[in-house]
Amino acid sequence: MDRPDDREPLVEIEGLRKLFDQSQGIIDTVLGREPQPVRAVDGVSLDIYPGDTVGIAGESGCGKTTLGKLLVKLYEPTEGSISFDGEEITDMTREDEREFRKRVQMIFQDPFESLNPRMTVYDTIAEPLKINEMTEGYDERRARVKQVLEDVGLGPAEVYLDAFPDELSGGERQRVAIARALVVDPDFIVCDEPVSMLDVSIRAGVLNLMQELQDEYDLTYLFISHDLSLIRYMCDRAGIMYLGNMVEQGPTDDVIDDPKHPYTEALFDAVPDVELGEDRRRANATGEVPSPRNPPSGCRYHPRCAHIIPPDGWGGSQEAFRRAFQFKLKAKRGELDADAARDDAGDAGDAVESLVEQGLTLDVPEEYRSETEIETGGHRVDASTLDLPSDASAALEESAEAVLDGDAEAAVAALDDVITTSCATREPRPLPSGTREVACHRYEDDGVEGIGGSDGGLNAAPAED
Numbered sequence: 001m002d003r004p005d006d007r008e009p010l011v012e013i014e015g016l017r018k019l020f021d022q023s024q025g026i027i028d029t030v031l032g033r034e035p036q037p038v039r040a041v042d043g044v045s046l047d048i049y050p051g052d053t054v055g056i057a058g059e060s061g062c063g064k065t066t067l068g069k070l071l072v073k074l075y076e077p078t079e080g081s082i083s084f085d086g087e088e089i090t091d092m093t094r095e096d097e098r099e100f101r102k103r104v105q106m107i108f109q110d111p112f113e114s115l116n117p118r119m120t121v122y123d124t125i126a127e128p129l130k131i132n133e134m135t136e137g138y139d140e141r142r143a144r145v146k147q148v149l150e151d152v153g154l155g156p157a158e159v160y161l162d163a164f165p166d167e168l169s170g171g172e173r174q175r176v177a178i179a180r181a182l183v184v185d186p187d188f189i190v191c192d193e194p195v196s197m198l199d200v201s202i203r204a205g206v207l208n209l210m211q212e213l214q215d216e217y218d219l220t221y222l223f224i225s226h227d228l229s230l231i232r233y234m235c236d237r238a239g240i241m242y243l244g245n246m247v248e249q250g251p252t253d254d255v256i257d258d259p260k261h262p263y264t265e266a267l268f269d270a271v272p273d274v275e276l277g278e279d280r281r282r283a284n285a286t287g288e289v290p291s292p293r294n295p296p297s298g299c300r301y302h303p304r305c306a307h308i309i310p311p312d313g314w315g316g317s318q319e320a321f322r323r324a325f326q327f328k329l330k331a332k333r334g335e336l337d338a339d340a341a342r343d344d345a346g347d348a349g350d351a352v353e354s355l356v357e358q359g360l361t362l363d364v365p366e367e368y369r370s371e372t373e374i375e376t377g378g379h380r381v382d383a384s385t386l387d388l389p390s391d392a393s394a395a396l397e398e399s400a401e402a403v404l405d406g407d408a409e410a411a412v413a414a415l416d417d418v419i420t421t422s423c424a425t426r427e428p429r430p431l432p433s434g435t436r437e438v439a440c441h442r443y444e445d446d447g448v449e450g451i452g453g454s455d456g457g458l459n460a461a462p463a464e465d
């Protein structure tokens, strides 16, 4: 990615992976299935520059916290490298690691859990100074603790020094946690949902304090948050994670105002915004986040993607392909309900037609459904209004017949040659554009939907097979 200056990154993350081995559920054990690790962070690369505030967003379980913990060395990576100020952190001497642990801190979501209830504010903040032998004796230590308490807005310090966490409000506790992180004068702080447990009325105060402290202490921040308005408010750059992958990253305003990855688009569409036009509203994702134990092949987002790419020579619209692909997913997952289709069709009706329409229905909230779907309670789409090529219609009917005959395998096989997409077979590589990186096949080929203007944008590098 282009940057406006030639600073060296403070943190360089390359091909980072963290897999958690997890014991299987009882069904897996009984069926003798191979244990599958949780792919919490799975191939993330990211540079963080000094003085920047980088935000990481994404749905729950996408690997944000795991990434944060890897960066502060609370976890060791399964694969990949993290370098901090030019030095690889996964392979440090004891002395270097000691120094690293001073320079890099983490603030957690829950100040009730992160503070020891049996330690006073003074002991909590003085502890890292003692461990790191950073002060000469009690007087210097006490002066340093008092100073940092004043810096985080807990003044006069004497009022707080002997207090225990349960005597403080949530906001005061989080300020103590921030003071504990700051007292060793770090360079880089990972802030994991730092205000989400706090009362809404005091969040802005804590965030503003963190901005002031950034200048005062010369800090670089990584903010992890579900809250996209917080990311916009605090962060210069934003990275969007999906199932362990970084799908898009770049300057925050560009990523939010002009999202390129369909997942980023859907994530921001989930936030109510009266100014969004029809096109943005229709882009919403279908279904739930799949398990990181067994992520989808190719692009991990493809089963939910509104912009899934039809095969070469597809004679219909992209919308028709997206629905046909949803049919295929439901057939694979055994979600097509033959009995419901028979009931729906009635004695004189056509159960095949009903089942095809059931399969073509998108699993999205009501505001994203077609008129027919709304009229029929979300269960039916009028297939005749869809621009489906004749071979696709024939394949869907053949598949529906197989489902009605109880032959699940044949139902999937009928679709195999027609309803195909490269999104399910090739993993997209993050490719650079003028201001960002996006990992999406739509931006790989000239003439599809290049971004980054006339210089070819993301088309600069060939796609991986």
Ligand SMILES: Nc1ncnc2c1ncn2[C@@H]1O[C@H](COP(=O)(O)OP(=O)(O)OP(=O)(O)O)[C@@H](O)[C@H]1O
Binding pocket: 020, 021, 022, 038, 039, 040, 058, 059, 060, 061, 062, 063, 064, 065, 066, 067, 292
């Ligand atoms: N110590 C662990 N052992 C096993 N699995 C883990 C562990 N920590 C996280 N996971 C799993 O890894 C995946 C990513 O979790 P992580 O907490 O990093 O996501 P997240 O995006 O921060 O989610 P949230 O916003 O809910 O905190 C999840 O499926 C989670 O269950």
